[in-house]
Amino acid sequence: MSEATYAQHSQDPGDQWLPRILEDKSKQDLSDILAKPELLAALAHSSSTAHSSIAASQEPLQAALQENIALASHLNELEARLVHLRSSTQAQLLSTHALERQWRQKQSDMDRALAPFSPSSLYQRLSQGVQEQEMVCRALEESFLEGDGATASEREALEWVRRYREAKKIYYSRQERKERWDEGRIGGWT
Numbered sequence: 754m755s756e757a758t759y760a761q762h763s764q765d766p767g768d769q770w771l772p773r774i775l776e777d778k779s780k781q782d783l784s785d786i787l788a789k790p791e792l793l794a795a796l797a798h799s800s801s802t803a804h805s806s807i808a809a810s811q812e813p814l815q816a817a818l819q820e821n822i823a824l825a826s827h828l829n830e831l832e833a834r835l836v837h838l839r840s841s842t843q844a845q846l847l848s849t850h851a852l853e854r855q856w857r858q859k860q861s862d863m864d865r866a867l868a869p870f871s872p873s874s875l876y877q878r879l880s881q882g883v884q885e886q887e888m889v890c891r892a893l894e895e896s897f898l899e900g901d902g903a904t905a906s907e908r909e910a911l912e913w914v915r916r917y918r919e920a921k922k923i924y925y926s927r928q929e930r931k932e933r934w935d936e937g938r939i940g941g942w943t
Contacts, residue, residue: 772802876934883931886924893917 775783775796786792796802798811868874897905897913905913933939 772796774802879927879931879934883924883927886920886927890917890920890924893920 775786778786786796798807869878893913893916897917930939
């Protein structure tokens, strides 16, 4: 549309303008139409009866309306995507919580399985081993000294000495380990 034609179409038609459809109507028909504002507005704004200036003035409004419709459509798509992402995220969160519970259970099982090998448990077993071996050595000494009054044969005496030496070796070895532990000379154990 040229500028001259646009200027002609966008000018206000004035008070005397009537839509062509009303030009051959009687005064009574026109009076009835004027009595009904909805009908008058419909005639003034209908694309087939409205003046070209009204259509030209509504073009920016129509363009904005189309843009709003497009934006609303885009927002609906984004909303659907957001709902999908939310449900997916919720499912992943629930899955993560389930995995976390499983991991804690596995860690608890592992802690129970490794408890006998923990530093405190190993130290306790070592201390008990030192005490038990000391009691074994005392029992060997008392059994040798108490005897039934008869003299032991050389072979019995050699056997007792051998067993006593082995028991004392174990005792001293355990005692040395415990002392090292107490002094902090065991690597990685505090």
